[in-house]
Amino acid sequence: xxxxxxxxxxxxxxxxxxxxxxxxxxxxxxxxxxxxxxxxxxxxxxxxxxxxxxxxxxxxxxxxxxxxxxxxxxxxxxxxxxxxxxxxxxxxxxxxxxxxxxxxxxxxxxxxxxxxxxxxxxxxxxxxxxxxxxxxxxxxxxxxxxxxxxxxxxxxxxxxxxxxxxxxxxxxxxxxxxxxxxxxxxxxxxxxxxxxxxxxxxxxxxxxxxxxxxxxxxxxxxxxxxxxxxxxxxxxxxxxxxxxxxxxxxxxxxxxxxxxxxxxxxxxxxxxxxxxxxxxxxxxxxxxxxxxxxxxxxxxxxxxxxxxxxxxxxxxxxxxxxxxxxxxxxxxxxxxxxxxxxxxxxxxxxxxxxxxxxxxxxxxxxxxxxxxxxxxxxxxxxxxxxxxxxxxxxxxxxxxxxxxxxxxxxxxxxxxxxxxxxxxxxxxxxxxxxxxxxxxxxxxxxxxxxxxxxxxxxxxxxxxxxxxxxxxxxxxxxxxxxxxxxxxxxxxxxxxxxxxxxxxxxxxxxxxxxxxxxxxxxxxxxxxxxxxxxxxxxxxxxxxxxxxxxxxxxxxxxxxxxxxxxxxxxxxxxxxxxxxxxxxxxxxxxxxxxxxxxxxxxxxxxxxxxxxxxxxxxxxxxxxxxxxxxxxxxxxxxxxxxxxxxxxxxxxxxxxxxxxxxxxxxxxxxxxxxxxxxxxxxxxxxxxxxxxxxxxxxxxxxxxxxxxxxx
Amino acid sequence: xxxxxxxxxxxxxxxxxxxxxxxxxxxxxxxxxxxxxxxxxxxxxxxxxxxxxxxxxxxxxxxxxxxxxxxxxxxxxxxxxxxxxxxxxxxxxxxxxxxxxxxxxxxxxxxxxxxxxxxxxxxxxxxxxxxxxxxxxxxxxxxxxxxxxxxxxxxxxxxxxxxxxx
Numbered sequence: 001x002x003x004x005x006x007x008x009x010x011x012x013x014x015x016x017x018x019x020x021x022x023x024x025x026x027x028x029x030x031x032x033x034x035x036x037x038x039x040x041x042x043x044x045x046x047x048x049x050x051x052x053x054x055x056x057x058x059x060x061x062x063x064x065x066x067x068x069x070x071x072x073x074x075x076x077x078x079x080x081x082x083x084x085x086x087x088x089x090x091x092x093x094x095x096x097x098x099x100x101x102x103x104x105x106x107x108x109x110x111x112x113x114x115x116x117x118x119x120x121x122x123x124x125x126x127x128x129x130x131x132x133x134x135x136x137x138x139x140x141x142x143x144x145x146x147x148x149x150x151x152x153x154x155x156x157x158x159x160x161x162x163x164x165x166x167x168x169x170x171x172x173x174x175x176x177x178x179x180x181x182x183x184x185x186x187x188x189x190x191x192x193x194x195x196x197x198x199x200x201x202x203x204x205x206x207x208x209x210x211x212x213x214x215x216x217x218x219x220x221x222x223x224x225x226x227x228x229x230x231x232x233x234x235x236x237x238x239x240x241x242x243x244x245x246x247x248x249x250x251x252x253x254x255x256x257x258x259x260x261x262x263x264x265x266x267x268x269x270x271x272x273x274x275x276x277x278x279x280x281x282x283x284x285x286x287x288x289x290x291x292x293x294x295x296x297x298x299x300x301x302x303x304x305x306x307x308x309x310x311x312x313x314x315x316x317x318x319x320x321x322x323x324x325x326x327x328x329x330x331x332x333x334x335x336x337x338x339x340x341x342x343x344x345x346x347x348x349x350x351x352x353x354x355x356x357x358x359x360x361x362x363x364x365x366x367x368x369x370x371x372x373x374x375x376x377x378x379x380x381x382x383x384x385x386x387x388x389x390x391x392x393x394x395x396x397x398x399x400x401x402x403x404x405x406x407x408x409x410x411x412x413x414x415x416x417x418x419x420x421x422x423x424x425x426x427x428x429x430x431x432x433x434x435x436x437x438x439x440x441x442x443x444x445x446x447x448x449x450x451x452x453x454x455x456x457x458x459x460x461x462x463x464x465x466x467x468x469x470x471x472x473x474x475x476x477x478x479x480x481x482x483x484x485x486x487x488x489x490x491x492x493x494x495x496x497x498x499x500x501x502x503x504x505x506x507x508x509x510x511x512x513x514x515x516x517x518x519x520x521x522x523x524x525x526x527x528x529x530x531x532x533x534x535x536x537x538x539x540x541x542x543x544x545x546x547x548x549x550x551x552x553x554x555x556x557x558x559x560x561x562x563x564x565x566x567x568x569x570x571x572x573x574x575x576x577x578x579x580x581x582x583x584x585x586x587x588x589x590x591x592x593x594x595x596x597x598x599x600x601x602x603x604x605x606x607x608x609x610x611x612x613x614x615x616x617x618x619x620x621x622x623x624x625x626x627x628x629x630x631x632x633x634x635x636x637x638x639x640x641x642x643x644x645x646x647x648x649x650x651x652x653x654x655x656x657x658x659x660x661x662x663x664x665x666x667x668x669x670x671x672x673x674x675x676x677x678x679x680x681x682x683x684x685x686x687x688x689x690x691x692x693x694x695x696x697x698x699x700x701x702x703x704x705x706x707x708x709x710x711x
Numbered sequence: 712x713x714x715x716x717x718x719x720x721x722x723x724x725x726x727x728x729x730x731x732x733x734x735x736x737x738x739x740x741x742x743x744x745x746x747x748x749x750x751x752x753x754x755x756x757x758x759x760x761x762x763x764x765x766x767x768x769x770x771x772x773x774x775x776x777x778x779x780x781x782x783x784x785x786x787x788x789x790x791x792x793x794x795x796x797x798x799x800x801x802x803x804x805x806x807x808x809x810x811x812x813x814x815x816x817x818x819x820x821x822x823x824x825x826x827x828x829x830x831x832x833x834x835x836x837x838x839x840x841x842x843x844x845x846x847x848x849x850x851x852x853x854x855x856x857x858x859x860x861x862x863x864x865x866x867x868x869x870x871x872x873x874x875x876x877x
Binding site: 194 | 722754832
């Protein structure tokens with residue numbers, strides 16, 4: 001091999017090889033990460049990726065998913081052209097059409113629905129990812145529809161609502177100054193890799209780590225104490241910990257008296273959860289509950305990190321979450337050094353220490369009609385806190401037509417397999433007058449659309465991002481858009497020019513939107529584009545600690561509300577509680593099934609067809625405990641039938657010591673092992689409308705063969 | 712300068728980022744070829760109970776590599792400077808002698824039947840870059856050590872512990 005051949009094979013960027021390194025970001029997962037990526041480009045094609053060392057957020061690191069960006073962006077099933085459906089809905093038969101033909105038909109059809117049924121009869125939905133949501137929301141409102149909704153109907157929003165109902169703002173752990181770190185349902189290794197380093201550093205300086213999780217995750221191996229509770233029983237555990245704290249006189253009564261509201265009602269609820277009751281419900285031994293209480297209350301400043309959504313994905317998820325938050329107030333760890341510090345979002349679900357005009361941009365054209373959003377009547381708590389429809393009521397409203405008909409759907413990246421009772425949504429999509437879906441790939445959802453439009457990835461566009469460090473980043477495309485694909489934002493802009501021409505700001509497109517949002521700041525799109533890397537936003541400031549202790553919380557009472565004023569107004573129990581009917585989460589069945597528990601190589605359904613990632617776990621497999629495997633005489637690769645009140649499916653098993661006996665974990669989004677179909681459409685938290693993905697009663701029996709060879 | 716490509720087993724979560732980065736670096740199609748690096752979690756039983764052990768494995772670059780003398784075509788050699796087990800598969804006859812000699816079964820064979828394996832990203836190292844697996848590792852478990860640094864690290868966390876587990 002010649003020296004040049006060696007350089008080419010090793011993909012060394014240099015003049016001899018012609019390989020250049022260009023900077024972009026990974027848009028596979030949540031805005032919490034969006035790691036900087038170095039794309040190695042040769043002849044207009046990405047030949048390798050690495051994390052960007054100069055990036056202030058990921059410092060060169062990537063996770064399993066991000067490392068697979070090259071295969072992700074070049075997936076063979078990328079949509080190549082706009083397409084019109086020619087087969088029946090769901091069949092997947094399409095013919096290519098031009099962009100103009102697609103736009104003309106979308107405009108004609110959406111206009112017709114708007115004219116005949118009213119603009120609210122068109123629902124606008126965003127799946128993953130979230131980068132264009134600012135524009136989509138304004139587009140929905142300018143079109144005249146109150147119905148803008150997102151996949152956040154099942155993800156982060158319930159977490160946000162629990163904070164909003166309790167303290168008025170979201171709050172993050174001040175890990176650098178904490179002595180105790182509570183990771184409640186939190187395991188960063190497979191979902192938030194950038195937090196692993198902080199956890200390691202915390203441990204190395206002698207901090208004590210408490211993990212509450214039904215699984216033995218890699219984070220549990222780092223923990224000083226692990227409470228391995230039954231899925232969904234978090235509220236009972238948190239109330240039980242509170243009782244130990246109160247009984248021992250460990251509560252910070254000075255904080256409670258000065259800064260909280262509703263303590264007596266909370267104390268009365270706590271009294272129901274003695275250690276014996278807690279053990280019966282959660283399965284956690286009394287001595288471990290007591291040890292956790294002592295650690296949280298007496299171990300110095302304690303901060304808490306909860307996962308983005310799993311805690312809220314139970315029948316009592318919202319109240320469970322509030323019961324966990326109450327521990328911060330009880331121990332005086334809210335808004336203090338080493339506790340949890342309130343933050344405010346800057347842009348696109350991220351707090352970067354400065355304010356933008358994102359909210360003004362998205363809400364300026366909100367229609368003033370009298371129709372309520374989808375799900376507003378069924379989920380009043382959701383409707384109070386969220387400025388979007390609750391997507392878990394979408395299929396019902398389409399099918400039943402009440403309180404008014406929804407006839408058309410404009411969706412970006414919609415994931416059919418996210419929805420409980422997937423067949424109900426399929427029936428709803430079949431009933432629509434018109435459905436347009438924008439995506440990167442052909443999916444089970446695009447097969448139902450009348451018009452499908454090809455979007456491009458973050459590598460093929462420019463976009464604005466903010467990071468918690470205060471940095472702003474405006475990326476530039478590192479390759480041209482593949483095939484005929486266009487960016488989601490450009491597609492929305494093109495359609496806005498045809499459907500909402502009176503909204504001149506929206507019609508100016510994405511960069512104009514960002515410049516509008518940044519208008520009070522010293523940065524602009526043009527200036528940010530001059531830099532290859534994120535730049536510090538001059539106006540960014542670190543969160544101010546202790547402000548709620550002097551100026552009060554942004555709640556109706558101005559206090560940390562054990563008993564929530566706003567929940568009481570919605571007719572919901574205002575005090576964190578754990579209901580009698582969930583004392584046995586498995587109900588009448590033998591196991592608790594949790595869907596979507598994180599795997600390192602998967603995110604929703606979007607990575608199942610990436611060969612590098614699929615090779616790490618080639619088939620859908622249910623993780624079960626060693627004890628249950630032994631009892632049912634199951635070995636790795638054997639097949640079981642899982643049955644719930646929603647249905648049944650057959651899947652292979654992976655017995656592992658990381659799983660609690662009595663529980664079954666199966667990742668979602670596999671077409672041939674679609675586990676979310678096992679959840680009935682109404683298997684929801686009644687407060688938030690969130691599906692109880694993480695706990696449903698389930699039976700498991702050995703069966704001859706799986707439903708599908710590959711998912 | 713002798714180098715060691717080692718894994719801190721206490722930090723590894725078998726997330727597989729290293730395996731994916733390796734496939735990206737080496738253009739491996741896992742549907743047709745064997746990856747150079749693999750991750751796994753196994754349940755290990757001892758007197759204290761059962762523990763899930765995570766690891767990432769590739770060529771161990773043995774000091775006394777049995778694959779080197781096993782090759783009839785002299786494709787494999789120890790690099791005098793780094794100590795990595797390198798190869799030039801131009802003369803490989805695809806006899807699999809190296810794979811049979813390797814205690815870990817590391818050498819794999821591409822669609823032309825020629826041997827391939829981890830070369831420690833030696834060309835990257837020569838250009839001041841880390842091996843792809845080390846560069847990506849989000850927990851800092853995989854690292855390249857100089858001999859001096861390697862001796863300072865306590866061996867109980869090294870990938871050599873895998874030998875006791877297997």
